Amino acid sequence: MALREILIVPDPRLKQECEPVSEVNDEIRQILDDMLETMYDAPGIGLAGPQIGVMKRVIVLDVSDDKEKPAPMKMVNPEIIWESEDVSVYQEGCLSIPEQYADVERPVEVGVRYLDENGKEHEIEADGLLATCIQHEIDHLDGVLFTDYLSALKRNMILKKVMKLQKAKKSA
Numbered sequence: 001m002a003l004r005e006i007l008i009v010p011d012p013r014l015k016q017e018c019e020p021v022s023e024v025n026d027e028i029r030q031i032l033d034d035m036l037e038t039m040y041d042a043p044g045i046g047l048a049g050p051q052i053g054v055m056k057r058v059i060v061l062d063v064s065d066d067k068e069k070p071a072p073m074k075m076v077n078p079e080i081i082w083e084s085e086d087v088s089v090y091q092e093g094c095l096s097i098p099e100q101y102a103d104v105e106r107p108v109e110v111g112v113r114y115l116d117e118n119g120k121e122h123e124i125e126a127d128g129l130l131a132t133c134i135q136h137e138i139d140h141l142d143g144v145l146f147t148d149y150l151s152a153l154k155r156n157m158i159l160k161k162v163m164k165l166q167k168a169k170k171s172a
């Protein structure tokens with residue numbers, strides 16, 4: 001396993017659409033393991049391929065409580081197959097937009113189809129934080145960030161803050 005560098009906005013790779021995975025092989029399994037290690041190290045509750053510069057449709061998640069035992073999930077080619085009409089608002093953050101948070105409205109419940117690390121297809125229903133996180137991660141695969149749901153004014157404010165923060169970090 002290896003830690004990978006997490007890309008930060010405005011990296012253009014975060015705005016690109018990712019390619020579906022054609023075969024779940026050892027290379028993909030290695031990427032998924034590296035992504036989980038990188039996510040736990042950050043720490044975060046989800047991570048998508050493009051955040052480490054892998055332009056493939058792969059995501060990992062773990063929304064378990066600190067007190068619960070870890071519940072890592074690996075998804076290849078995840079798709080939302082249905083969504084509830086009911087929506088909820090979560091304060092979202094993103095490892096590619098460090099230290100910035102904003103309320104985002106999304107469907108409360110979603111149906112998700114994906115392949116596991118052995119290429120086996122699954123369909124699950126997700127709600128609560130898991131549903132929010134899966135939608136946030138699948139958005140990354142389409143080049144969409146949570147700030148894209150905000151006004152242009154708020155989005156630009158957040159981008160400026162992140163760029164200033166990164167500049168300060170580099171010169172420190």
Ligand code: GNR
Nearest residue numbers: 044045046047092093094095136
């Ligand atoms: O760690 C993360 N927390 C989070 C909180 C609310 C909604 C979504 C997320 S995902 C984020 C990690 C990340 O950037 N994944 O792409």
Ligand code: NI
Nearest residue numbers: 093094095096
């Ligand atoms: Ni994110």
